Structures are given as structure tokens and as C-alpha cells.
Amino acid sequence: MSDRIANALLRGKIMSADEAAQLIDNGAKVGMSGFTGAAYPKALPTAIANRAKDAQAKGDSYKIDVFTGASTAPDCDGVMAEAGAINYRMPYQSDPIMRNSINSGEMKYQDIHLSHSGQYVEHGFFGQLDVAIVEVTRITEEGHLIPSSGVGNNVDYLDNAKKIIIEVNEWQSLDLEGMADIHRIGHLPNRTPIPIVHTGDRIGTTYIDIDVTKVVAVVETNAPDRNAPFKPVDEQSKQIAGYFLDFLEGEVQGGRLTYDSYVMQSGVGNVPNAVMAGLLDSKFENIEAYTEVIQDGMVDLIDAGKMSVASATSFSLSPEYAEKMNAEAKRYRKHIITRPLQVSNHPEVIRRVGLISSNGMIEADIYGNINSTHVAGQRIMNGIGGSGDFTRNARVSTFISPSDAKNGAISSVVPFASHTDHTEHDAMVVITEYGVADLRGLAPRDRVQKMIAVAHPDYRPLLEEYVERASKSKFQHTPHDLATAFSFHERLLETGSMKK
Numbered sequence: 001m002s003d004r005i006a007n008a009l010l011r012g013k014i015m016s017a018d019e020a021a022q023l024i025d026n027g028a029k030v031g032m033s034g035f036t037g038a039a040y041p042k043a044l045p046t047a048i049a050n051r052a053k054d055a056q057a058k059g060d061s062y063k064i065d066v067f068t069g070a071s072t073a074p075d076c077d078g079v080m081a082e083a084g085a086i087n088y089r090m091p092y093q094s095d096p097i098m099r100n101s102i103n104s105g106e107m108k109y110q111d112i113h114l115s116h117s118g119q120y121v122e123h124g125f126f127g128q129l130d131v132a133i134v135e136v137t138r139i140t141e142e143g144h145l146i147p148s149s150g151v152g153n154n155v156d157y158l159d160n161a162k163k164i165i166i167e168v169n170e171w172q173s174l175d176l177e178g179m180a181d182i183h184r185i186g187h188l189p190n191r192t193p194i195p196i197v198h199t200g201d202r203i204g205t206t207y208i209d210i211d212v213t214k215v216v217a218v219v220e221t222n223a224p225d226r227n228a229p230f231k232p233v234d235e236q237s238k239q240i241a242g243y244f245l246d247f248l249e250g251e252v253q254g255g256r257l258t259y260d261s262y263v264m265q266s267g268v269g270n271v272p273n274a275v276m277a278g279l280l281d282s283k284f285e286n287i288e289a290y291t292e293v294i295q296d297g298m299v300d301l302i303d304a305g306k307m308s309v310a311s312a313t314s315f316s317l318s319p320e321y322a323e324k325m326n327a328e329a330k331r332y333r334k335h336i337i338t339r340p341l342q343v344s345n346h347p348e349v350i351r352r353v354g355l356i357s358s359n360g361m362i363e364a365d366i367y368g369n370i371n372s373t374h375v376a377g378q379r380i381m382n383g384i385g386g387s388g389d390f391t392r393n394a395r396v397s398t399f400i401s402p403s404d405a406k407n408g409a410i411s412s413v414v415p416f417a418s419h420t421d422h423t424e425h426d427a428m429v430v431i432t433e434y435g436v437a438d439l440r441g442l443a444p445r446d447r448v449q450k451m452i453a454v455a456h457p458d459y460r461p462l463l464e465e466y467v468e469r470a471s472k473s474k475f476q477h478t479p480h481d482l483a484t485a486f487s488f489h490e491r492l493l494e495t496g497s498m499k500k
Contacts (some may be wrong), residue, residue: 004138004168005218013218017043020165021051021215027087028064028130031121031157034076035069035314035341036268036293037227038322039150041167043219045076052085063087067121067129069152069314069341070114070292070385071095072422073226091117092383103379111373114292114386115345118156121188133160137172139218144207147180147338149225149325150314151242155179155184155208155340164215170222175329176494178206180338185346196349199263199288200309202337229318230270230296237274238439239433240400245278245437247398247429251356256396260285265291265350265390266298267359268316271400273297275358280304290353292344292386294336296321302335311337313344345386350393357394359387361401361422363414364430366451366463367478368437370422372397375410376489377418391426396440403432403456409497411457415466416485430454444478458499461492462488 004010004413021044024030033038033325050066055062066086071077071094080086081098084106093099101107112120121129134154136145146167148152157166185191195203233241236410251257264282266272276297279287287307289298293316301307318326325332343349363371371377373384391397399422401412412432424444430451432436437450452463466487470479488498 004170004174006141007139007143007212008013009212010139010143010166010215010218014220015217017047017219018050019142020044020219021047023163023165024048024064025218026055026062026064026129029067029126029128029211030064030162031067031129031132031153032072032076033069033134033150033154033157034072035150035152036071036316037073038225038301038315038317039135039148039152040068040072040076040225040389041135042075042169042221043167044133044165046079047465048280049083049085050077052080052083056084061390064125064252065089067117067126067153067157069090069150069154071382075226092385094382099380099382104306109380111380111383113384113388115347115389118153118340118342121153121156121160124180129157129161130159131163131165133156133165133167135167135169135172135221137169137174137176139166139168142208143212144209146168147182148176151180151182151338152313152341156342158210159207162214165211165217165219166215167219167221170220171224171326173326173329175333179329179333179336180330182206182208182340183343184340185342186247194343194346194349196343198350199290199311199353200337224319225315225317225322226374227316227318227322230273233270233277234400236433237271238278240271240402241274241432243433243436244275244398244400245282247431247438248282248284250355251396260286263288263290263353263355265355265357265394266295267385267387268293268295268358269361271402272358275400276301280306280377290344290350290355290396291390299324299332302332307335309335309337311339311344313339313341345389347389347393350390354395355390356396356398357390358398358400359391361399361412363412363417364399364427364451365414365417366467368424368427368428368430368447368451369417369420370441371417371419372421374419375491388422391422396428397422397426398429398431400431403434403454404459408456408458410492411456411459411460411488411498413451413463414488414498415463415470416480419484429464445476462500
């Protein structure tokens with residue numbers, strides 16, 4: 001590992017993860033690297049969890065507040081949540097153990113737009129950040145940090161923490177060096193425009209410069225990123241992807257898009273990867289991505305010569321594709337740029353590049369309000385992530401989702417969204433396996449039939465029945481029958497199904 005820790009001062013700070021964990025006090029506010037299963041610390045989370053368990057065994061308390069870039073992995077969020085080591089967590093999570101702790105009230109969680117989270121830390125909204133724990137590929141002679149498979153909020157945490165702990169992961173390819181583009185947006189009130197005009201513009205350094213005197217520990221690791229493999233693309237996902245491609249073709253026919261000017265943003269999951277698989281055989285060429293994460297489908301598009309450049313903040317790759325990226329990072333860094341979250345998700349750049357956003361949802365109501373975070377309005381799933389950053393500022397915003405869930409017990413189209421993350425003002429297009437609901441230019445009442453048309457057939461009569469009741473309302477701009485607006489969700493809670 002000596003070639004990966006080239007700075008003599010920091011080489012003298014090498015210690016075990018358990019020793020480093022002793023430098024993190026009870027009640028500390030800790031910023032950790034990690035974004036969608038990539039670049040998270042591999043050793044410190046388990047050491048922190050063990051310290052919490054030891055304290056509990058003695059009748060003492062040991063809990064910390066944890067800030068990340070987004071979700072991490074079972075050996076990070078999962079082990080700490082299972083040990084009861086976290087008091088407060090932000091801005092996004094997807095671990096089932098952590099989710100249960102949040103919904104049971106054992107852990108506090110704040111769901112924050114990802115583009116806001118680093119700025120919140122910088123401005124001291126949470127108080128002083130005590131420790132930054134960041135995974136890197138290597139440390140240069142100057143003490144600069146070469147990011148591993150993601151950047152996320154690392155710059156903000158490293159700049160604002162009192163103490164820094166670095167994990168140097170030998171599993172991460174040395175050829176990742178050169179992929180990152182580190183640019184600080186500056187402090188208020190003296191910020192200047194972010195000089196990205198085209199998706200592939202590089203405007204910063206390939207390393208993160210830090211105050212090396214703040215480093216209290218360096219921990220050596222050799223462990224892979226742990227993302228679950230994507231499920232095989234099923235027929236439903238193929239149907240949704242087909243309608244999304246039809247929508248893109250419609251944009252071309254409408255003169256709003258050309259076959260060589262498509263800039264995409266995509267949420268994570270099987271349906272987005274099915275969309276990208278469909279793009280392989282499409283007429284679209286020189287596709288660009290200005291997005292949050294690099295997924296398997298984007299790697300395939302790059303390999304096929306269909307995608308020229310992909311700008312993101314991190315990877316979200318299956319184990320097979322993570323190994324492929326490690327083996328061929330030198331080639332992929334010609335096409336892939338990883339940026340700090342405050343740049344990758346910045347409204348200014350998103351609006352400038354004119355991208356088409358595509359994100360998932362839990363439900364949409366008949367007027368086009370989108371719930372992407374809560375089941376029945378009260379049980380958090382994961383969080384809003386960066387979907388709000390892109391939806392609000394995209395040239396065209398789309399939401400893609402199966403029309404039902406839980407074997408038909410839950411409808412993705414409901415009378416009234418039980419929680420609203422993206423209002424009718426921001427959501428433009430909703431796509432399910434039953435078609436495309438293009439809501440652009442439509443008053444609320446004119447959206448209703450388009451939304452019902454993409455609902456599952458089993459739920460369309462119930463939605464029509466609700467619309468008939470709502471149409472008797474005194475006020476006709478956005479008609480609702482408030483007495484039964486949440487009848488779908490009430491049935492779900494009472495019987496386990498939204499169906500009558």
C-alpha cells in the first residue's frame with residue numbers, strides 16, 4: 001500500500017479501523033463518503049458499530065449523527081443501524097434495516113434534496129462537523145486525495161470537518177485517477193457561474209486538496225463496493241421502456257429533439273436500465289448523460305459507441321460491472337466524469353444543458369402530483385434523493401413506474417397523492433406499461449383522463465368513480481371530494497389492498 005499513500009506525514013498516521021473509531025466521540029457529527037453503493041468507507045462503519053455495541057454492553061450510550069452523499073451499503077448503513085449507532089441520518093438512505101429503524105422512530109432521519117445537503121453543512125445548519133471519513137484510491141505526495149468510485153459530498157465534508165479519517169482502498173483501481181473533476185462552487189456571497197457549457201467540460205482538478213494537518217488517521221482496506229445485481233429485465237420493464245422511447249420519438253417529430261442531441265438524466269433501477277437497453281437499438285447517437293450515477297446501461301451505451309460522455313457524481317454498478325469498470329477504468333475515464341454533488345446536481349448546469357430527466361415514483365395522483373418517498377403518506381421508503389434537483393430544472397421531466405405494486409394490491413395512480421415530493425408544476429410526463437401521460441400545457445381537469453389511461457385496468461373504474469364524486473364539488477379548478485380523497489390509502493391500511 002506504500003505506493004497508494006505517497007505522503008510521508010500521512011503514512012505516519014496509519015492505524016487500524018478500531019483504533020480510528022476511538023477518535024470519534026459519542027454524539028459526534030460525522031460526514032461519510034458514499035453514494036449509491038459506491039465509494040463508502042469499508043472498515044470504519046463496522047468499527048463504529050462495534051464500539052456502540054461495546055458501550056451498550058456496559059450500559060453506556062454511543063450514537064453519532066451521520067451525513068453521507070446518498071445511500072451506502074449493508075456494510076455501512078446496515079451495520080451501524082443494526083447496532084443502534086446512529087442518532088440522526090441525512091440526506092438519503094435505502095438500507096432495509098435503517099428504514100425499519102427510521103419508521104419505528106428509533107432513528108431520526110431528514111430527507112433532503114441532495115444538492116442542498118453539502119451547503120447545509122457548509123452553512124452550519126447542523127452545527128460543527130466533527131469528523132469526515134472518506135474513501136480514496138490513493139494519496140499523492142502532496143497529500144491530495146484521489147477519489148475512488150464516487151465524489152458525492154466529500155469536498156464539503158473534508159473542508160468543514162475538524163478531523164479527517166481517510167480510508168485508502170486497494171480494491172479501487174488506480175486507473176480511476178483522472179476521472180474526477182473537482183470544482184468548488186465558492187462561498188456566498190461571492191459565487192461565480194459554474195463554467196460548464198457542455199456535458200463533457202472539465203473545469204477542475206483530478207484530486208481533492210485538503211488541510212493535511214486535520215488528518216488524524218489513515219486506514220488501509222481492500223474491499224469491493226457492494227451493490228446488489230440488477231434483476232433481469234422483465235416484460236413489464238420492457239413495455240415501460242418502449243413507451244419511453246416512443247415519447248423520445250415524439251419529441252423528435254415535434255421538433256424539440258434531434259437524434260444526436262439527447263442529454264439524459266436517469267434515476268437508478270431496473271426500469272431505467274431497460275430504457276438504456278432500448279436505446280442501444282434506437283436511432284439516437286452521441287447520447288450524453290448529465291446525471292447523478294453511472295449505471296450498467298450507460299456502460300453498455302459507451303461500449304456500443306452510442307454514448308459519448310457521461311457526467312455524474314458516482315457509480316451505481318452491479319458487481320459484474322464494477323469489476324469491469326475497475327479492469328478498464330483507463331478507457332472509461334475518456335468518457336466518464338465524476339463531479340462533486342454540488343456541481344452534478346446544480347440547477348444552473350441542469351437547466352443549461354437542457355436534459356430530459358427520468359425518475360421513479362411510488363404514486364402519482366390524477367392531477368400529476370408525484371410521491372416518490374412515502375407509502376400511504378407515512379412510511380418512508382428511501383428518500384427524494386436528487387430527483388427534485390433534476391425534475392425542477394429539466395427541459396422535460398418524466399416519471400416512469402409500473403402501474404401497480406405488491407401483486408396488484410397498490411395502485412401507482414391514486415385520487416390524491418398521500419405525500420407530495422414533486423408538484424404538478426414540475427412533473428410533465430408520466431409513463432407506465434400502459435402508455436404515456438403527457439401533461440404539458442394542460443389545466444388540472446384536462447390531465448385526469450390521461451392519468452387514468454396509464455393506470456392499471458383494475459383501478460380505472462375506481463378512479464372514474466372518484467372523479468364522478470369530485471366533479472360535484474363547488475370548486476372546479478382542481479375538483480376533489482375530500483371525504484374520500486384518501487380512500488385508496490385507507491383501504492390499503494385496513495385490508496392490505498387498495499382494491500375494494
